[in-house]
Amino acid sequence: QSVLTQPPSASGTPGQTVSISCSGGNSNIGNNYVYWYQQVPGTAPNLLIYMNDQRPSGVPDRFSGSKSGTSASLAITGLRSEDEAEYYCAAWDDRLTVVFGGGTKLTVL
Amino acid sequence: QVQLVESGGGVVQPGRSLRLSCATSGFTFSRYSMHWVRQAPGKGLEWVAVISYDGVNKFYADSVKGRFTISRDNSKNTLFLQMNNLRAEDTALFYCARESNLAPAGTLIDHWGQGTLVTVSS
Numbered sequence: 001q002s003v004l005t006q007p008p009s010a011s012g013t014p015g016q017t018v019s020i021s022c023s024g025g026n027s028n029i030g031n032n033y034v035y036w037y038q039q040v041p042g043t044a045p046n047l048l049i050y051m052n053d054q055r056p057s058g059v060p061d062r063f064s065g066s067k068s069g070t071s072a073s074l075a076i077t078g079l080r081s082e083d084e085a086e087y088y089c090a091a092w093d094d095r096l097t098v099v100f101g102g103g104t105k106l107t108v109l
Numbered sequence: 110q111v112q113l114v115e116s117g118g119g120v121v122q123p124g125r126s127l128r129l130s131c132a133t134s135g136f137t138f139s140r141y142s143m144h145w146v147r148q149a150p151g152k153g154l155e156w157v158a159v160i161s162y163d164g165v166n167k168f169y170a171d172s173v174k175g176r177f178t179i180s181r182d183n184s185k186n187t188l189f190l191q192m193n194n195l196r197a198e199d200t201a202l203f204y205c206a207r208e209s210n211l212a213p214a215g216t217l218i219d220h221w222g223q224g225t226l227v228t229v230s231s
Contacts (some may be wrong), residue, residue: 035217037154043153044204044221053210056219088154092215096168098144098156109181 003028004089004101011107012079020104022072022089028099032092034067034072039086039103049074050085077107084108111135113205113222120228121195129225131188131205138186139163142208144218145179145190147201147227155201158190159208175201195229202226 005023012018022034028033034048045058049065062077076083089101102105128213131143132163145157158179167179178191188205202224210218 033212033215033217037218044223045218046221047219050209050219051216079216086153090154090156090217092217097170098146098159098217100146100154100156103153 003099004013004091004104006087006089006101006104008102009105009107011109013078013109014081016079017077017086018106019076020074020087020089020106021094022074022101024070024091024107026070027094028070029067030070030074031094032066033065034065037073037075041085042093045088052053054091059073066096068099079108081108089104111207111220113150113220114130115203115222115225118203118225118227120230122231123229124196126191126193127195127202127227129192129205129217131190131222133186133188133205133207136207138181139183142190143179143188144206144208145183145188146204146206146221147199148204148216148224149198149201152201157203158210162210180197192227195227197229198225200229211216 034049037045038048039045052067053065064075087104112134114132138154144159160167160179176194178230204224205222206218209221
C-alpha cells in the first residue's frame with residue numbers, strides 16, 4: 001500500500017487531455033514539492049515534472065503539473081501514442097523518507 | 110552528460126549479503142545527495158535510502174532499516190548499498206539515482222541509472 005494514492009489506470013484517445021491525480025497528506029505533499037516520473041516499460045524512470053509544476057528541458061509543454069493542499073495532478077494535453085507509460089508521483093515526507101505513488105498506467109486507445 | 114551505472118546485482122540465498130555499487134560521471138558527485146530506489150518485478154517504485162552529499166546524513170525506508178547501509182566514496186564518485194540478511198521480498202531491480210540540488214531542501218530525483226537486478230532465492 002503506497003503512501004501516495006494514484007488511480008491504477010487512465011486512458012484516452014490521441015489528441016485528448018488526460019489528468020492523473022496523486023493524493024497524500026500534510027506530512028508529504030502538503031509540506032513538500034511533488035515530482036512526477038514517466039516510466040516506459042523496460043526502461044528506467046524519467047523525470048517529467050519537478051518542484052510541483054516545473055518541466056525539465058526536453059519535456060514537451062503538453063505535460064504540466066499542479067499542486068493544491070495535499071493533492072497534486074499531472075495533465076497531459078494532445079495525447080500521443082508515445083505517452084503510453086506508467087506515471088509515478090513522489091514527494092519527501094517530513095519523517096525524512098521519500099514516498100511514491102503506486103503508479104498509474106496510461107493507455108492510449 | 111550525467112551517467113549512473115549500477116553493478117553488483119545477482120542471485121543470492123535468503124539471509125546472505127550483497128553489495129551494490131553505482132559508478133557516476135558527468136557531474137560533481139560530491140555536491141549531490143544520492144538515493145537508492147527499487148522496483149520489484151511487475152510492481153511500482155519503492156524508495157530505499159538516501160545519503161547526503163557529504164555522507165553524514167543517511168535515511169532509510171522502514172522495510173530495510175537495520176539491514177541495508179548506504180554509503181559513498183566521493184574520491185571515487187561511487188555510491189554503495191550494503192544489503193545484509195536478504196529476504197525473498199527484497200527481490201527487485203535496484204536503481205541508483207541523483208537528487209536535484211535546485212533548492213536547498215525538498216528536492217528529489219532528477220537522474221536515474223538503468224538498474225541492477227537482485228534476486229533472493231534458495
